[in-house]
Amino acid sequence: MASRAKATILDIAREAGVSKSTVSLVLQGSGLIRPETAVKVRKAIEDVGYVYNRGAANLRKAHSNVIGMVINDLTNPFFAELAVGMERVFQAAGVVPFIANTAENPVRQEEVLKSMMEQGVAGLIVSPARGTTPGAFRRIEAAGVPVVFAMRRLPESRIPAIAPDNHRGAVLATEHLIRKGHRRLAFFGGSSDLVVYRERLGGFLEACETLGIPAADRTIVEGETSRKGGMACLETALALAEPPTAALCFNDAVAFGVMLALRRRNLEAGVDFAVVGFDDVAEAEHYSPALTSVAVDTAGLGERAAHVMLKMIQSRTTRAEDHIGAVSLVVRESSGPDRNNQVGDAA
């Protein structure tokens, strides 16, 4: 226990025999102070067990070094990967990201955002909870704090969004399945209150349209965006009179659920039923059979979001361009050809 009451800059000044201003300068690494003085001060800092009070500093500086990251579902490994990319660039910029989880709950999100604002964050990176109202960020924008959306966007908002090219990804995946000979296709999981859902489903439908899959042969099953949701989707689809032979899933979690449900029925993904996921989380590659998925370069999107954020802070603006990240289809084992309709496909 170095000291009872917490030490301040004045205690250091006294200890080192200089003024508080000098200590402040040392703390900020100013080149104005004589090296020997700096050494003396730093020793004093060590001796009194000082911890910097950023709250007090921000009172004057008006520019904090923390940015908030507000995530709708921390249990999805996808977001951990996103966070990794962000942390890389923030660390280099001397910015500390604080993460908070909203658990897909708009009320909780409101509280969390309020807290972060009160804490004086310099900016906010948000993956908004489902059901977020457009007004939720009005006050934050009004306060001049930059916000960027990651992965998800809000319908009517002018807040910049960093997201993968969901439409194109879905087109790629759907074309792949059709080229494999599948003619009765399904889209599994998610629900239409999500912009991402509409984009991905839109790509799916467009590819079906273009390549001549009639509407009657398309099955759309909404559901939770989790393993459990995926399992349910498959059961629903297989109960149909003319079940699909392949499915594009809203995300990898849903795809994993579908594969588990297949195994329960003693069917094999890639042989008896083709499955394609979305996001290409690390696990996709290690699954068995390995999951074909749309890779969105999660960490890269995180980096991009962080960069955009830094630029906004620096230029004191609350506006920025959207950024649509490139996607690619990673073909693995789970998306084999339709057994009843083999077509020659080199891939």
Next chain:
Amino acid sequence: MASRAKATILDIAREAGVSKSTVSLVLQGSGLIRPETAVKVRKAIEDVGYVYNRGAANLRKAHSNVIGMVINDLTNPFFAELAVGMERVFQAAGVVPFIANTAENPVRQEEVLKSMMEQGVAGLIVSPARGTTPGAFRRIEAAGVPVVFAMRRLPESRIPAIAPDNHRGAVLATEHLIRKGHRRLAFFGGSSDLVVYRERLGGFLEACETLGIPAADRTIVEGETSRKGGMACLETALALAEPPTAALCFNDAVAFGVMLALRRRNLEAGVDFAVVGFDDVAEAEHYSPALTSVAVDTAGLGERAAHVMLKMIQSRTTRAEDHIGAVSLVVRESSGPDRNNQVGDAA
């Protein structure tokens, strides 16, 4: 945009025609102010787009409402579950948890802890990164900020730890495998620089000892605590002259890896090789075959840790009792009997 420069308590006072002290009282929900006045003030708060400055407040109050949660690996769903439990109790107490990831890197951890201290957190819940030195928390303790360890503990530290009964869990799991007729047992994953590892391995060895499994029939393979690590462990073990027929894994991630590696070899977990995990993450139940695992009541531990933290803050102490959480073995499909050594076991 309500206003250019951010509004303060004085702007509200002017707007509402009261003094700043009155506004402060309203903000704190004091019962001393007349209801009509409170209403008037609250309206003004709304009108000027005020956001509370907690930094300034803490300057006087010395008691913040944020506690920091420092996690070694955010990609492990286990920690998300832990966070869920904590958030439940913190929310009720009006405390906001900020999460930061150290990615198992002690240097990063140092930075993150420093940042949180500077931010003036009221307490810290930490799952320390591997390789954390005992001195890492000296300054924090000296500053009188309560710290509790969750899941992991440090060898020589007197900081209270909330963790499951790792030893007992390993004993339960090992006894289960032996009762199933297995005689050549393995312990997969982890490494001996982790206290948790030593506890779990200790339980494994003790059960082997007690139930008469000679040291020659025990295989211990250290490895990464991930799917990939688990896959490597299985390969190593099966390459032995007399390979084991069952394994207790350091955690579920390792167990999933082992099961994937088995499938690659066309072996089935629970039939050709018994696998038991540790932690019982949500996924264990949904895997195929479903994974037998030691349930540690993750969310419950999170709640407990949060409660201990709150009590420490309240009583201004930096000391508390350790808490060892009860564990139970959840038997599912992955831990079938030894095919070559069937014994009558009702379970």
Next chain:
DNA sequence: TCTAATAAATGGAACGTTCCAATAAATCAA
């Protein structure tokens, strides 16, 4: 009516920083 007690509202100092303007000390040019 006046006084005492209670309720409601207020001014000012303090919290730990930063940063500007000012001072002090050292160096240089003449």
Next chain:
DNA sequence: TTGATTTATTGGAACGTTCCATTTATTAGA
């Protein structure tokens, strides 16, 4: 030597709150 310049250091005001001690307004008791 003197003044000008550069290099180090410093005092004090300001940032947005809280909280204590007061003041002012209201109500009750006589």
